[in-house]
Amino acid sequence: MAQMTYLQAISDALRTEMRRDQSVILLGEDIGVFGGAFKITQGFLDEFGEDRVIDTPISESGFVGAACAAATVGFRPVVEFQFIDFIACAFDQIVNYAAKCYYRWGIAVPVVFRGPTGGGIHAGPYHSQNPEAWFAHTPGLKVVLPSTARDAKGLLVAAIRDNNPVIYLENKFLYRHYREDVSDAEYVVPMGVAALRTEGSDLSIISYGAAVHLCVEVARNLEREGVSAEVIDLRSLAPLDKDTFLESVKKTSRALVVHEANLTAGFGAEVAAIIAEEAFDYLDAPVMRVASLDVPVPFSPPLEMAILPSVDKITRAARRLLDY
Amino acid sequence: MAQMTYLQAISDALRTEMRRDQSVILLGEDIGVFGGAFKITQGFLDEFGEDRVIDTPISESGFVGAACAAATVGFRPVVEFQFIDFIACAFDQIVNYAAKCYYRWGIAVPVVFRGPTGGGIHAGPYHSQNPEAWFAHTPGLKVVLPSTARDAKGLLVAAIRDNNPVIYLENKFLYRHYREDVSDAEYVVPMGVAALRTEGSDLSIISYGAAVHLCVEVARNLEREGVSAEVIDLRSLAPLDKDTFLESVKKTSRALVVHEANLTAGFGAEVAAIIAEEAFDYLDAPVMRVASLDVPVPFSPPLEMAILPSVDKITRAARRLLDY
Amino acid sequence: MTQTAPLVELPDFPEEIKADPGDLPYNDEQLLRMYSAMRLARTFEEKLAALYRQGKIFGAVYLGMGQEATSVGAASLLEKGDLFTTVARNLSAWFYRGVEPKHVLARWFGKDQPPSRGRELGLFLADIENYGIAPYHNGSMASWIPSGAGFALAFKLRGQPNICLAFTGDGATSPGDFYEGLNFAAIHKLPLVIVCEVNQFAYSTPCAKQMPVKNVADRAPAFNIYAETAFGNDLFTVIEAARRGIEHARSGRGPALIEFKTFRQRGHGEHDDCGYVSAEIRQFWEARDPLKMYWRWLVERAKILPGLLARIDQVAARQVDEAVSYAESLPFPRPETVTERLFAPSPHDPKPDEKRAVYEPIERPAIPSLMDAKERQDGGHF
Amino acid sequence: MTQTAPLVELPDFPEEIKADPGDLPYNDEQLLRMYSAMRLARTFEEKLAALYRQGKIFGAVYLGMGQEATSVGAASLLEKGDLFTTVARNLSAWFYRGVEPKHVLARWFGKDQPPSRGRELGLFLADIENYGIAPYHNGSMASWIPSGAGFALAFKLRGQPNICLAFTGDGATSPGDFYEGLNFAAIHKLPLVIVCEVNQFAYSTPCAKQMPVKNVADRAPAFNIYAETAFGNDLFTVIEAARRGIEHARSGRGPALIEFKTFRQRGHGEHDDCGYVSAEIRQFWEARDPLKMYWRWLVERAKILPGLLARIDQVAARQVDEAVSYAESLPFPRPETVTERLFAPSPHDPKPDEKRAVYEPIERPAIPSLMDAKERQDGGHF
Ligand SMILES: Cc1ncc(C[n+]2csc(CCOP(=O)(O)OP(=O)(O)O)c2C)c(N)n1
Ligand SMILES: Cc1ncc(C[n+]2csc(CCOP(=O)(O)OP(=O)(O)O)c2C)c(N)n1
Ligand SMILES: [Mg+2]
C-alpha cells in the first residue's frame, strides 16, 4: 500500500505491465524524453528504452494505425493522446480498423488508447472534451473510465491484458487532485463490473468518471438530511454492468444519471433508456439526467462552471426526484 | 408536380439552390465528370462549370476543412461523401472546426455535409454505416435525415440556406426504391419539425430515416388488427422536435423508438430518455427500442438482414407494448 | 477552375517484354507458376463479372484485370515471414501465394467461408498464418499505410529480417494516412515497401486531379526514401524494380516507394461504364495487356510450348468452375452467428461470480472549484 | 530504435542584420512600426508570464518570444483583403495588424471580450473585418492548412487578387491535414502561403523525430510548389523570402511554402522547464535574438536615435500596464450567456406556429428485401 495520486496510479499500472510483459510498448507524443505532457511516463524511457517508449510525430492517425497493426502481430501497444480531444484525428483508424478487425477476420487487436479527458481546469474547447459516447456507440470497442486511483491502476492493467481495443479515459482534473492508498502489488479490476460508492435505499445515482465524486458529495449531503442515496460508478461503459444499476433502481425506485459529457445523446441517455425499458414497473419517478450543457467547453471559469454538472445541480435534481 | 425518386429529389434540390444562389458550390470525389458515385450530380458540371462542381482528391479532411473555411467567407459549400462511412476521415474538421467556430467567434459556417448512409444493399462493414449519433451528440451541428423524396428536397434546400453546419444523411436504399410526387417548384421543409406518417391513439412509434418505412408498414398491419399506431418521423435530430413525440406519447401512453443505427448509445436512447423523464406520468408501459444489433454491418444477406430492424422485429415489440 | 485532365501524352512503353530468358534466374516451373496465377485471376474475374451481370453476386464487384503483372511480380518476391496487404486489384497476388479460388468465390457469394464467414466482401482477405496477408482496414483509402508501418515496426522491434509490402492505388496516395504512415515509417527507417499501382484512375478521377505531381515517386523526397517509377505491365520490369525496393527495405535502410504505371481495364466496379476513359488510352493499354505480353514472351522467348500454356488455361477454367459449384453448395452463415466473435476472449473477463458490484467508498471526493491555485498549476501541464 | 536527436550542428546564421538601409524601400515610420509591434509583443509576453507565475491566469500560457521577426516580417506584407491565420507564437503579427493588447489580455483573463466573449483562450483570435484574421480550428495541429486552402479557394473563385497566409510550426507539418490541405491547394493552384516557423521543437520533440527530412522545404517537391528556407530572426531576410512566396501565390502560380529557422525561447508553455533544450542551442539563438538584432540594426545602420526606441519601449510598457487594468476591470461573461450563440439564426428556422408536426403519409413504403434484383443493381453504384 502506498498513497498514490490518480496520475501516479496510471504510471504504476503502465510500469507494472511493461515489466511483466515485453510485448507492451508505448506510443505517443513527447512521452519519451519529456515523460509526457502530464508526466505519466516520466522515467520510462530510461527504464524501458527507445524501442518500447516511442516518441511519435504529430500524426494521431498514423501512429494509431501503426499501433493497431502491431497489435495484430503480437504486441500490446498503449497509445497516449496528449489530450483526448485529438482522438478525433485518429477516429477512422479506431472505429473502422480497431473496432472491426476481430469481427471481420477473427484477428484480435489488443491495443489501449488512453488520454486525459474532461474540464474544470480552464483549458478551453480543445482540451476539455469527453468523447466516450462516440466510442460506446461503436461496436467492437471497450470503453472504461476510472474515477479513483485504485480503479485507474486496476482497470488499466485489465485493459492492457485485454485482447480487444480499449478506450481508457482518464480525467485530468483527478490526475493530481485525487489521492488514496493503492496497492503496489499487481491487481486487476475487471472491465464490466460497476462499483458502489455509497449504499442507499432512497435513490440510485448512476455515474462514471470524475462526476462520481460530485455524486458522492451529494449523497453525503443528503445523508445528513436522512436520505440514503446509492451512488453507482459504472467504471466501464462497454461492457456495461446493467444488472447492478437495474438492481439498485428496482430497490430505490428512483434513478438519476450523471456525467460530465454534454447531455444530448450522451451515454446517460443509454442508461436512462435501459432503466425505462427494463425497470419500468419499479419506477416511482421519472428517470432524470444531469450532464454538461450542450455547448463546446468554454474557457472562462464562470462559463465553464456554468456548463459542468455540479453538486448543486445534482442535489436539485435529486430533491426533485425524492419529492416526486 | 413530378414523380421523383428520393435520389432525383436530392439532385433537384441541389440544382434548384445552385441556380438561385451563386455562392452554393459542390465539393466531392467524382462528382464532376462522373456525376457522383450514385449519379446525384449528373450533368451538374456542364450546367455549373468546374468552379462550382469541384472534383476533389481523396482527402476528406482536406476538402471538408477547405469547405468550412470557404463557408466562413461567403460561400455555401455542399460536400458529398461518396459513402458516409468516410466521414470518419474528416471527423476532426467537422466536430472541432465546423461545430465550434460560431460559438467561439460568432463567425457562421454555412456548410452541408451529405452522403449515403445505411444498409440493406449488401455493401459490407465500410459502406453501410449510420453515423448520426456521433454528430447529434456534438453541440453546434444540425443533423437531418429525410425518409421521403419530398423531405429529401425540402430539407436539403433548408440545409443549404441554413447558416450552420448541417449533416444531411441520405439513405442509399431509398435512392432508387422510393418514388413519389414532388413539386418541382422551390419549397422548404424546416429543420426541427417532425412529421406524422400515420395517426393513431394506441401506440407511438418514433423513428427517422429509412426505418420510418418499416414502421409505416407495421402500423398498416396493426391497423388491420384494429390497433391504431402513430408513426412519428423525426426528420431532424438536431434541432429535435420533442414536443411532437411527447404530445403523441401523452396521448397513446406507449412509446416504441426505432432506427437503423445500432442500438447502444444510438439516438433512440436520447428519445427514450426524454420520454422517460418528461412523459413519465403518462406511460402505461416501458419505453422500448428496436434498432440494429451492436455489430459492424456484415456483408452476407442473411447476416445483414439478421442485424437490421425489420417489420417482424418492430411488430413483435409493438405487440409486447400493446399487451403490456 | 480545376484543371481538367490534360490530353494524355502516352508514355513509350514497349508492347513486348524485353528481358532475355537467359539472364533470368527462373526455371520453367517458376515462370509457369507466375503465368498460372495471372491466368487464374483473369479467368476468375471474367467469371465473376458474368455472375455479377446475372445478378448472382450481392452488392458490387471490382476487378483487377490488366494489373496482374504488378501483383504477381511483387508478390513473387515475398519471403518467409514477410507480410503484405492488398487492395481491390490484387487477386492474382493472392493466387500466387496459394489462396484457393473457391474460397474467394464463396466469400463473394456471402457464404460461411473462413476467416470472414460472410462478414466481409470477397474482395478482401486477411490471413496471416496461411498466406502472410495482414489484416487491414479496407474502407478508407490509405488507411493501410499506417498499418503497413505498424507491421514493419513489429519486424524492426523483433529484429526480424522481414518486410511488409503494401499494395496501393494512385488515388490512395492523397489521404493524410498515406503521408502520416510513410512519414512514421521513414523516421524510424521501417521495412515498409509500398507498391503503388498507378492505373490511371481513382474511380473516375485522373491522376492530374489527384496529385500536383507527374509521378507518385516524385513525392519520395518529402520522406527522404527510396523510390522508383516503372512500367507495370512487363512482369520482369516489375520484378526488378520491386526487388530493389524490397532489398532496400530489408537491409534496414527504410521504406521504399515503387510506382508502377499500369491500367485498370474494367470500370472502377462492374457497374461503371467508364464513359470517362478515352478510346486512345484504352487501346494503348490493351496493346500492352500484361497477360498477353507474358504469354508471347513465354512462347517466343522462353520457348514454352503453347500447348502447355493452353493446359494451364484449362486448369484455371476448371478451378473456376469448381469454385462456382463449391460456392453455390456452401451454406450461408447461420443468422444466429451474427453476434459472435465481436470481442476476443480475455484473461480478465468477469466471471459470472465476479459480476457482483463491489462496495468501494470514495473517502475524499475531488471536486473542481474555481479558485484553487494548485489546480491552475496542474492545468498548466500541456 | 527511434533515432535520437542528432547532435545539433548549428547553422552559420549571422548575429546581425546585414541589409543596407539604403537598399530598403522603408521610411523610418515603417521601420519603427515593425519595431513597435515586436517590442510590444515581447513586453506583453513578459508580463503574461509574470501573471501566470502569480497564478493570475487560468490554465496554461504559451509565448512566442524569439519569433517576432518571422511574425512581423511576414505580416507586414499582407495587403488589403488578404487573410491570415496564426498559431501560438504570432502575437507580434496581431499587434502589427493593430490588435489591441488590452483586448488580448482581457481574453487571457477570461473576461467578456469580443469576439470570443470568454469562450476561447487569449491565445487565439479570429476577426476578419478588423484585422483579416480568418477563423481557424486551433485544436488539432495543421487543421488550419485545409482552412487556408479554403480561404484561398474563395479568393480564386472570386477572381480576387488576394492571398491567405497561414503561419504554422514545424510539428504541425506532420499531420495528414498538412498534406491534404497543401495537396488540394497545389492541384488547384490556390493562393496559399504557408509560413512555417521551425523553432527547433514541437513541445519537446526535435525536428529529427518529427520528420525524415532536414528542412520542411525539402517536402515541396511532393506538392510541386514554390519553397524556400531562410533564417527567421533577421527581419529583412524574412521579409524578402516571404515576399517572394507571396508574390508567387498572388500571381496565380499556386501555393508557396516559406520556412524560417528560428527558436522558441521559452518552454512549450510556461509550465515547461525545457530540460530537453541544450545550453548550446539556447546560447546560439540568444545571440541571435530577433528583437536585439533589429534594435542594433536600427541604431547602428538606420541611424535611429536610441532615445526614440526607448520611448517606443516605454509606450509598450504603458500599453501593457493599461491592458492589465483594463482586463482586470472588465467583467466576466455572465453565466447565463453560456448557451447563447451556438447556432446562427437562419431564414427557415421554424417559427413557433410552424412547429406543429404535419401529417404526411407515406403511400408505398420502401423496404429492403433479400432477393430484389433491382436492388442488387442499385447496390452496384459504388
Ligand atoms: C477515404 C476514402 N474516400 C473515398 C473512398 C471511395 N473509394 C473507394 S475506391 C476509390 C478510388 C481508389 O482509387 P485508387 O487508389 O487509384 O485505386 P484503384 O481503384 O484505381 O485501384 C474511392 C474514391 C474510400 N474508399 N476511402
Ligand atoms: C493533432 C494534435 N496533436 C497534438 C496536439 C498537442 N500539441 C499542441 S502544440 C504541439 C506542438 C506543436 O509544435 P509546432 O507545430 O512545432 O509549434 P510550436 O509549438 O513549436 O510553435 C502539440 C503536440 C495538438 N494540438 N494537435
Ligand atoms: Mg487507381
Ligand SMILES: [Mg+2]
Ligand atoms: Mg515548433
